[in-house]
Amino acid sequence: QKEVEQNSGPLSVPEGAIASLNCTYSDRGSQSFFWYRQYSGKSPELIMSIYSNGDKEDGRFTAQLNKASQYVSLLIRDSQPSDSATYLCAAYNNNDMRFGAGTRLTVKP
Amino acid sequence: NAGVTQTPKFRILKIGQSMTLQCTQDMNHNYMYWYRQDPGMGLKLIYYSVGAGITDKGEVPNGYNVSRSTTEDFPLRLELAAPSQTSVYFCASSKTGGDTGELFFGEGSRLTVL
Numbered sequence: 467q468k469e470v471e472q473n474s475g476p477l478s479v480p481e482g483a484i485a486s487l488n489c490t491y492s493d494r495g496s497q498s499f500f501w502y503r504q505y506s507g508k509s510p511e512l513i514m515s516i517y518s519n520g521d522k523e524d525g526r527f528t529a530q531l532n533k534a535s536q537y538v539s540l541l542i543r544d545s546q547p548s549d550s551a552t553y554l555c556a557a558y559n560n561n562d563m564r565f566g567a568g569t570r571l572t573v574k575p
Numbered sequence: 576n577a578g579v580t581q582t583p584k585f586r587i588l589k590i591g592q593s594m595t596l597q598c599t600q601d602m603n604h605n606y607m608y609w610y611r612q613d614p615g616m617g618l619k620l621i622y623y624s625v626g627a628g629i630t631d632k633g634e635v636p637n638g639y640n641v642s643r644s645t646t647e648d649f650p651l652r653l654e655l656a657a658p659s660q661t662s663v664y665f666c667a668s669s670k671t672g673g674d675t676g677e678l679f680f681g682e683g684s685r686l687t688v689l
Contacts, residue, residue, distance in 0.1 A: 562634075
């Protein structure tokens, strides 16, 4: 079974804090990893992709990948109320994009 | 550009009825996907297509059928609707396949089977 596991939350952080979201995956053949943001009642949108071990930064977002531990994380710095959403982790292998159940993040003003 | 357009946005079906969810994209993407999302759950892949005339099963294909006669359109057919098919359905497309992660999603179709 190819599983992507996430803590469902909710995760609550104050405005300006760092939000840390974690994800593990079971398929060692997974080649690419992604974080999607989904606002309530809306469709997912891609915010970060990462393909190799280490960190990848894009603005306030940093994705981290450790293939040996089968672990992916997303850090959101200077969290804003507009970051309140569900964050979906996804792992891709051979036309199969598997999504986790998502972590619901709330940023309190 | 309209992107990925799904219709209908909402539908209520009775058990045993059939229907087709329409999906069209105007980005000339070869790859198209159908996902379902149950409350509190992630997206599960139903079917995907890597180009016109080619379709393949995903993780949860039972009870569904698809066709891909053109690059633009990828309809999802539900035969003999069951309460377990109550879900939100998302169609998505991608230019180069999922390896780059850039899936463009439609707004979703909320289906209730009673």
